[in-house]
Amino acid sequence: MGKNSNNNNYDFNIKINRSTISKQKLFVLRLDHRPHRDLRISTHTALVARAFGMDGIFFSGVPDKKLCEKVNKVTENFGGDFLVRTGCDWKKIIKEWLSQGGEIIHLSMYGLTLPEIIEKIRNSSKDKLVVIGGPKVPREIYSIATYNVSVTNQPHSEIAALAVFLNYYHKGQEFYYEFKNAKIKIIPNKNGKKFAT
Numbered sequence: 001m002g003k004n005s006n007n008n009n010y011d012f013n014i015k016i017n018r019s020t021i022s023k024q025k026l027f028v029l030r031l032d033h034r035p036h037r038d039l040r041i042s043t044h045t046a047l048v049a050r051a052f053g054m055d056g057i058f059f060s061g062v063p064d065k066k067l068c069e070k071v072n073k074v075t076e077n078f079g080g081d082f083l084v085r086t087g088c089d090w091k092k093i094i095k096e097w098l099s100q101g102g103e104i105i106h107l108s109m110y111g112l113t114l115p116e117i118i119e120k121i122r123n124s125s126k127d128k129l130v131v132i133g134g135p136k137v138p139r140e141i142y143s144i145a146t147y148n149v150s151v152t153n154q155p156h157s158e159i160a161a162l163a164v165f166l167n168y169y170h171k172g173q174e175f176y177y178e179f180k181n182a183k184i185k186i187i188p189n190k191n192g193k194k195f196a197t
Contacts, residue, residue: 023125024124024125024126024127024128025055025102025127025128026053026054026055026127026128026130026169027054027055027056027057027058027083027097027127027128027129027130028045028049028054028056028057028058028129028130028131028132028162029057029058029059029060029088029090029093029094029129029130029131029132030042030045030057030058030059030060030132030134030158031060031061031090031131031132031133031134031137031138031141032060032061032133032134032135032136033059033060033061033062033064033067033086033134034061034062034134034135035062035064035066035067038061038134039064039066039067041159042059042064042067043067043070043071044159045057045132045158045159045162046067046071046082046084047071047074048159048162048163048166049082049162049166050071050074050075050080050082051174052162052163052166052167052170052174053166053170053173053174053177054082054130054166055081055082055083056082056083056084056085057071057082057083057084057085058085058088058090058093059084059085059086059087059088060087060088060089060090060093060134061086061087061134062086062087063086063087064086064087065086067084067086068084068085068086071084072084076183077182077183077184078179078182078183078184078185079179079180079181079182079183079185080179080180080181080182090131093129094129094131094144097127097129098144100127101126101127102126102127102128102129103124103126103127103128103129103146103147104129104131104144104145104146104147105121105128105129105130105131105145105146105147105149105165106130106131106132106137106141106142106145106147106148106149107130107131107132107133107149107151107158107161107162107165108133108137108148108149108150108151108161109150109151109152109153109154109155109156110142110148110150110153111145111147111148111149111150112147112148112149112150113149113150113153114149114150114151114164114165114168115168117147117149118165118168118169120147121147121149121169122169130162130165131145132158132161132162133158134158149165151164151165183197184196184197185197
């Protein structure tokens with residue numbers, strides 16, 4: 001299975017070689033990627049997902065080889081395993097995820113407040129697919145989701161919602177992840193930029 005393959009056979013059983021507080025698989029599905037408008041925001045969504053300890057990201061919408069290449073290059077340099085797929089059928093991904101015993105967590109400004117529901121989500125032994133919106137979230141998502149989670153009740157960015165959710169989910173431990181086989185490692189430093197290669 002290539003990292004930037006765009007077929008519709010979804011294999012969620014990728015190897016995870018980073019430290020994590022969760023034994024469950026943790027993927028994100030970003031709805032309705034449009035290469036001509038969304039390349040930057042979609043790239044940032046994938047980078048947040050990776051840096052905050054997720055195992056991979058699926059994009060429904062238009063296939064985008066350039067997006068896959070950008071994210072894979074970061075993973076190659078900074079280490080770890082991270083799967084990125086574009087041009088996915090969101091209905092098929094969700095159907096297969098649920099059929100394999102996973103649960104769907106939909107982030108928006110509607111639903112149960114994040115601080116009130118996060119412990120239940122964290123304590124669940126099921127693999128998690130976090131769904132975040134594109135231009136317009138299909139109404140069907142709200143009824144399919146295991147959890148509809150509000151990250152504030154105000155309009156906001158799906159990137160911010162994902163980061164806040166993952167910080168709550170991991171209890172801040174994402175700051176201490178070690179990504180194996182990294183070519184570049186950032187070294188905490190009071191002044192300036194320090195890294196090891």
